[in-house]
Amino acid sequence: MAKTHTDKAYEAELSQLREQLLEMGGLVEAAIAGSVRAVVERDASLAEQVKVRDRAVNRMEVAIDQACRRILALRQPAASDLRFITTSLKIVTDLERMGDLAVNISERAADLAQAPALRPLHDLVKLAELSQAQLKRALDAFVTGDAGEAEEVLRGDDHLDALYLKIFNELLGLMMEDPRSIRRATSLMFVAKHLERFGDHATNLAEMVIFMVRGTDVRHPKSRADE
Numbered sequence: 001m002a003k004t005h006t007d008k009a010y011e012a013e014l015s016q017l018r019e020q021l022l023e024m025g026g027l028v029e030a031a032i033a034g035s036v037r038a039v040v041e042r043d044a045s046l047a048e049q050v051k052v053r054d055r056a057v058n059r060m061e062v063a064i065d066q067a068c069r070r071i072l073a074l075r076q077p078a079a080s081d082l083r084f085i086t087t088s089l090k091i092v093t094d095l096e097r098m099g100d101l102a103v104n105i106s107e108r109a110a111d112l113a114q115a116p117a118l119r120p121l122h123d124l125v126k127l128a129e130l131s132q133a134q135l136k137r138a139l140d141a142f143v144t145g146d147a148g149e150a151e152e153v154l155r156g157d158d159h160l161d162a163l164y165l166k167i168f169n170e171l172l173g174l175m176m177e178d179p180r181s182i183r184r185a186t187s188l189m190f191v192a193k194h195l196e197r198f199g200d201h202a203t204n205l206a207e208m209v210i211f212m213v214r215g216t217d218v219r220h221p222k223s224r225a226d227e
Contacts, residue, residue, distance in 0.1 A: 010075055017067050017088060018143055024060040024095050025139040029132055031057065031102035032198060036128040038109035039191055040121050047106035047113070057099035064092045080212075087212040091142065094201040098135070101194045101201075108187045108194075118184040119174070123167050127195045130160045134202035141206060147213040153206035154218075157199055164196040 031050050038047035068089045071077065077085055112118075134153055141149035171185040171192075207219050 013067070013071055013075070014081070014084070017064065017071070017085075020060065020064050020067065021088060021091060021095075022139060022143060024057060024064065024092065025135065027053070027057050027060065028095050028098045028102070029135055031099055032105070032128060032132060032135075032195075035102040035105035035109060036125065036191075036195070038106055039112060039188075040125060042109075042113040042117065044110045044113040047109040050106040051103050054099050054103050057096060061092050061096040064088065068092075083212045083215065087142075087208045090208050091205055094204050098198055098201050101198050105191050105194050108191050112184060112187050115184055118181055118188065121188070123163060123170070124188065124192060124195070127160065127163050127167065127192060130156070130163065131195050131198040131202065134160065134199050135205070138202045138205035138209065141209045142212070145209075145213050147210045150206040150209040150213075154203055157203045160196060160199040164192055167192045 031053060034046060034050045034053075037043070038050065068085050071085055075081075134156055137149060137156070138153045141147070141153065168189060171189050175182045175185045207217075210216060210218050
């Protein structure tokens, strides 16, 4: 839960920063949903809209970066506030990269719209829904300061990875059966990979929330075990 400050102006700055991050997250959620819908519905115009709207995501990244740096310079936050600001700086980078992944998917959608449909894309839609759910849960955990919710995001990534592997193997089998499908199947593989990476970024957000709340760095557990 966010700490309340006696300095109302400072509290307003922190609240505005939370709102900006949520707004940016909403834009990214809409972008990934739109890009996948462009693939499924074979809608090149929708794919183009996603690319145009990515400019708003980029503008918000710059604005949030500037707000964080201004607070660091003028307010000199400490303890939990300092972790909140530094976490925000990292989260905004992941959100911007998520927006880039939506643009990449849109580019594939525009290409796929020019060729005959390959197959039903139910699993791809499910993968997109899982990715969006991971992002929403991570952002909710960030706003409420709920490390337990963030841990649920980390556990949920395994389901996303398993579905991605299923889609990859199915598309690989399709290419082996019919070489004429290779270009379209390859494009769909890239779409699935971008969605899997989207989930990875949501996991990054969750790890940063755990650090913000508990001061514990849980990144790269396997590497730490090796040490």
